Amino acid sequence: xxxxxxxxxxxxxxxxxxxxxxxxxxxxxxxxxxxxxxxxxxxxxxxxxxxxxxxxxxxxxxxxxxxxxxxxxxxxxxxxxxxxxxxxxxxxxxxxxxxxxxxxxxxxxxxxxxxxxxxxxxxxxxxxxxxxxxxxxxxxxxxxxxxxxxxxxxxxxxxxxxxxxxxxxxxxxxxxxxxxxxxxxxxxxxxxxxxxxxxxxxxxxxxxxxxxxxxxxxxxxxxxxxxxxxxxxxxxxxxxxxxxxxxxxxxxxxxxxxxxxxxxxxxxxxxxxxxxxxxxxxxxxxxxxxxxxxxxxxxxxxxxxxxxxxxxxxxxxxxxxxxxxxxxxxxxxxxxxxxxxxxxxxxxxxxxxxxxxxxxxxxxxxxxxxxxxxxxxxxxxxxxxxxxxxxxxxxxxxxxxxxxxxxxxxxxxxxxxxxxxxxxxxxxxxxxxxxxxxxxxxxxxxxxxxxxxxxxxxxxxxxxxxxxxxxxxxxxxxxxxxxxxxxxxxxxxxxxxxxxxxxxxxxxxxxxxxxxxxxxxxxxx
Amino acid sequence: xxxxxxxxxxxxxxxxxxxxxxxxxxxxxxxxxxxxxxxxxxxxxxxxxxxxxxxxxxxxxxxxxxxxxxxxxxxxxxxxxxxxxxxxxxxxxxxxxxxxxxxxxxxxxxxxxxxxxxxxxxxxxxxxxxxxxxxxxxxxxxxxxxxxxxxxxxxxxxxxxxxxxxxxxxxxxxxxxxxxxxxxxxxxxxxxxxxxxxxxxxxxxxxxxxxxxxxxxxxxxxxxxxxxxxxxxxxxxxxxxxxxxxxxxxxxxxxxxxxxxxxxxxxxxxxxxxxxxxxxxxxxxxxxxxxxxxxxxxxxxxxxxxxxxxxxxxxxxxxxxxxxxxxxxxxxxxxxxxxxxxxxxxxxxxxxxxxxxxxxxxxxxxxxxxxxxxxxxxxxxxxxxxxxxxxxxxxxxxxxxxxxxxxxxxxxxxxxxxx
Numbered sequence: 006x007x008x009x010x011x012x013x014x015x016x017x018x019x020x021x022x023x024x025x026x027x028x029x030x031x032x033x034x035x036x037x038x039x040x041x042x043x044x045x046x047x048x049x050x051x052x053x054x055x056x057x058x059x060x061x062x063x064x065x066x067x068x069x070x071x072x073x074x075x076x077x078x079x080x081x082x083x084x085x086x087x088x089x090x091x092x093x094x095x096x097x098x099x100x101x102x103x104x105x106x107x108x109x110x111x112x113x114x115x116x117x118x119x120x121x122x123x124x125x126x127x128x129x130x131x132x133x134x135x136x137x138x139x140x141x142x143x144x145x146x147x148x149x150x151x152x153x154x155x156x157x158x159x160x161x162x163x164x165x166x167x168x169x170x171x172x173x174x175x176x177x178x179x180x181x182x183x184x185x186x187x188x189x190x191x192x193x194x195x196x197x198x199x200x201x202x203x204x205x206x207x208x209x210x211x212x213x214x215x216x217x218x219x220x221x222x223x224x225x226x227x228x229x230x231x232x233x234x235x236x237x238x239x240x241x242x243x244x245x246x247x248x249x250x251x252x253x254x255x256x257x258x259x260x261x262x263x264x265x266x267x268x269x270x271x272x273x274x275x276x277x278x279x280x281x282x283x284x285x286x287x288x289x290x291x292x293x294x295x296x297x298x299x300x301x302x303x304x305x306x307x308x309x310x311x312x313x314x315x316x317x318x319x320x321x322x323x324x325x326x327x328x329x330x331x332x333x334x335x336x337x338x339x340x341x342x343x344x345x346x347x348x349x350x351x352x353x354x355x356x357x358x359x360x361x362x363x364x365x366x367x368x369x370x371x372x373x374x375x376x377x378x379x380x381x382x383x384x385x386x387x388x389x390x391x392x393x394x395x396x397x398x399x400x401x402x403x404x405x406x407x408x409x410x411x412x413x414x415x416x417x418x419x420x421x422x423x424x425x426x427x428x429x430x431x432x433x434x435x436x437x438x439x440x441x442x443x444x445x446x447x448x449x450x451x452x453x454x455x456x457x458x459x460x461x462x463x464x465x466x467x468x469x470x471x472x473x474x475x476x477x478x479x480x481x482x483x484x485x486x487x488x489x490x491x492x493x494x495x496x497x498x499x500x501x502x503x504x505x506x507x508x509x510x511x512x513x514x515x516x517x518x519x520x521x522x523x524x525x526x527x528x529x530x
Numbered sequence: 531x532x533x534x535x536x537x538x539x540x541x542x543x544x545x546x547x548x549x550x551x552x553x554x555x556x557x558x559x560x561x562x563x564x565x566x567x568x569x570x571x572x573x574x575x576x577x578x579x580x581x582x583x584x585x586x587x588x589x590x591x592x593x594x595x596x597x598x599x600x601x602x603x604x605x606x607x608x609x610x611x612x613x614x615x616x617x618x619x620x621x622x623x624x625x626x627x628x629x630x631x632x633x634x635x636x637x638x639x640x641x642x643x644x645x646x647x648x649x650x651x652x653x654x655x656x657x658x659x660x661x662x663x664x665x666x667x668x669x670x671x672x673x674x675x676x677x678x679x680x681x682x683x684x685x686x687x688x689x690x691x692x693x694x695x696x697x698x699x700x701x702x703x704x705x706x707x708x709x710x711x712x713x714x715x716x717x718x719x720x721x722x723x724x725x726x727x728x729x730x731x732x733x734x735x736x737x738x739x740x741x742x743x744x745x746x747x748x749x750x751x752x753x754x755x756x757x758x759x760x761x762x763x764x765x766x767x768x769x770x771x772x773x774x775x776x777x778x779x780x781x782x783x784x785x786x787x788x789x790x791x792x793x794x795x796x797x798x799x800x801x802x803x804x805x806x807x808x809x810x811x812x813x814x815x816x817x818x819x820x821x822x823x824x825x826x827x828x829x830x831x832x833x834x835x836x837x838x839x840x841x842x843x844x845x846x847x848x849x850x851x852x853x854x855x856x857x858x859x860x861x862x863x864x865x866x867x868x869x870x871x872x873x874x875x876x877x878x879x880x881x882x883x884x885x886x887x888x889x890x891x892x893x894x895x896x897x898x899x900x901x902x903x904x905x906x907x908x909x910x911x912x913x914x915x916x917x918x919x920x921x922x923x924x925x926x927x928x929x930x931x932x933x934x935x936x937x938x939x940x941x942x943x944x945x946x947x948x949x
Binding site: 038040043050053055066067 | 546579600894
């Protein structure tokens with residue numbers, strides 16, 4: 006039994022719903038009690054879609070349990086097929102239905118429909134959303150393509166046509182997937198590569214049957230598509246790319262990898278620095294102040310890995326924490342963290358993540374909506390880089406993360422919560438001006454304002470998880486507090502923590518003016 | 531009874547389960563904590579249902595059942611014990627802990643009442659542990675509150691004092707207002723249930739007169755009756771008429787003189803009617819379809835039809851308690867169609883066929899209907915907004931006139947289109 010107040014991933018049938026709702030002409034009969042229909046609002050409210058997910062819930066009730074729930078399931082399946090006339094049917098169960106063991110998949114298969122039926126077994130008590138999405142996509146592709154022959158196809162060169170690839174993995178409720186697909190299509194078009202099928206997002210079962218017409222699969226979101234790509238490579242000889250084009254370097258690497266797999270010559274333009282503004286912006290003088298900013302990264306595997314690379318190589322940040330809630334991706338995240346001299350944080354407990362943030366006192370957090378809340382409590386700027394989805398993460402504007410434009414968007418999204426060079430400089434110069442007395446700070450000042458510092462501290466104190474303030478902690482003297490208040494608000498939190506750490510190490514019971522300078526010297530040394 | 535047609539429908543439903551009521555109960559009783567004993571789905575549900583509206587510092591959480599918990603029930607009890615103790619160690623300020631049953635915990639028959647009993651013995655009054663079910667196989671949406679209140683009743687102290695007890699969660703401001711009106715009428719001893727602190731439970735006895743503020747408190751009403759309390763029969767305090775009749779019913783049962791009642795309520799009534807006018811102008815003659823969700827559908831339809839002039843196409847309700855609803859149904863226009871239960875697809879077919887101007891529905895259905903050109907109002911807003919009482923009638927009407935005004939502003943030439 007696991008106690009949780011907040012969860013990064015839903016149950017595996019939510020993953021299945023993401024696949025079903027991403028696709029067209031597919032219907033999903035979900036054996037589930039009434040309350041499970043909440044899932045619809047993830048799509049219609051968070052993603053603001055104008056249509057309901059193609060899901061029929063059996064909504065069984067307690068009084069049905071004594072009777073024949075199997076008949077109830079069959080009734081709903083028949084009604085769904087009659088009403089929606091899908092090209093293929095998904096049949097599965099939610100956590101409660103799993104316990105009553107009706108096996109709706111086999112029931113559906115025995116009903117004599119002439120459409121493909123994909124039976125889903127998604128263990129709700131051991132697996133989670135991304136796993137469920139990945140398994141569902143894999144089962145759909147496998148069911149629809151299992152009789153496809155493995156015959157040696159002709160290459161694009163032999164057929165004298167442009168090379169064709171599939172984009173696999175984008176789904177609804179995936180982080181900016183909709184825009185990423187457009188960006189990657191545009192990018193590939195520039196290099197003379199056509200997109201054959203995008204799946205699951207926007208694909209019908211008929212489109213799935215066209216997957217084998219491509220020369221290469223592009224695995225855009227390994228969480229969802231990796232197992233399918235592996236199967237397609239083993240069974241249909243379609244190779245796949247493993248680089249996810251998030252960030253300038255990764256986009257270059259992705260294009261190189263794809264050209265190599267397609268046996269195309271890599272165009273010179275791939276390496277040009279003006280493909281994305283990120284490169285110049287982070288070389289521009291303002292970004293001097295970004296150098297060495299300490300950043301903490303947590304999210305799904307794909308976005309966390311990409312963020313670490315971009316932060317480290319393209320923005321000159323110092324990554325002080327890296328982790329993921331996707332256990333399936335731990336194998337990739339661990340060595341990436343190690344390469345940065347860190348130990349990866351693999352957990353689905355947000356309290357552990359919050360503790361790790363506190364411990365490392367970063368200047369920027371790149372995380373999920375939950376880290377945004379934690380960072381706010383701690384007074385640290387934060388940008389959201391990963392699911393779980395919040396209505397804020399579905400912007401009306403075009404806002405991809407992948408490709409050249411994605412790198413531009415990432416630069417803006419990450420850097421805006423921070424203080425930039427000129428602004429930081431001016432605040433430093435004018436900090437003694439009366440406009441800058443506490444309470445009149447800029448909109449960026451999480452720690453701004455007289456009250457806020459206290460409120461933040463109060464928040465930390467009253468926070469249930471918090472155990473920082475214990476009896477043995479050093480106490481700030483009046484002089485100490487006074488000196489601390491002279492420090493610009495945007496570093497005050499860090500100085501406070503550093504000084505307290507120093508005082509604890511040095512065995513000081515009180516922190517006065519001198520302790521503050523001792524700590525400063527200690528950390529600079 | 532009036533000529534309302536009462537129908538039943540069964541099939542796939544689209545209604546929140548009782549767990550969702552935690553989202554308002556935890557704000558009502560800040561010293562309580564709601565621990566769902568359920569699956570990852572339950573955790574995701576309350577997170578999603580609450581998260582799209584507000585992010586509160588949660589006073590609710592989930593003990594997520596895992597594979598090994600299913601293997602042996604004895605272990606599940608031990609595990610739950612461990613989780614609760616962990617939680618209480620971290621949140622020592624909790625005074626009442628609700629163990630909330632869910633679909634999986636009901637199906638595998640985790641005996642939450644036994645766990646609660648054992649914990650109460652062990653914790654020796656440091657915290658009170660209670661249990662109720664919010665499972666989707668047993669309850670819908672607002673029934674969760676019914677369950678939570680019912681669980682509190684055995685703890686209510688006995689009293690022989692004559693008093694008025696308002697039952698059902700109200701917005702604090704509304705509650706204060708209603709209490710002050712009762713005071714003005716001469717009813718001084720007014721208490722509410724649930725209280726604002728879970729530990730300050732009102733007392734109850736044969737001299738307690740209960741006025742229900744919410745229509746979904748079937749079990750709670752029955753249990754209060756078993757404790758000797760008298761349930762005052764009345765329509766619910768929505769709209770001018772409903773609220774007036776509701777206040778009058780209480781005043782009558784306290785033997786307050788009619789002239790006093792009139793002198794206090796009449797000015798409120800005429801002011802409220804005036805405030806209603808602009809909304810009536812917008813709503814009058816418009817077609818309304820209510821999908822089942824909160825059990826507030828019948829009183830809402832009564833208000834919107836009788837006082838705002840709307841034409842009712844259908845009133846869906848997840849559950850119909852004919853006793854508690856009698857006074858409401860009597861006030862409905864004749865030939866009103868009330869459908870208990872749901873077949874969501876067939877009901878949506880009827881929505882489309884009748885092309886209503888406004889649909890009251892759950893969160894999952896609102897945007898798809900908006901995309902079809904049908905204005906909507908979320909049912910869940912009615913359990914969060916201060917809508918009860920005479921003074922609130924125009925605010926209540928505004929909740930429904932606003933979507934129509936928006937529709938007119940955004941689509942000045944278009945009436946209804948489907949896409």
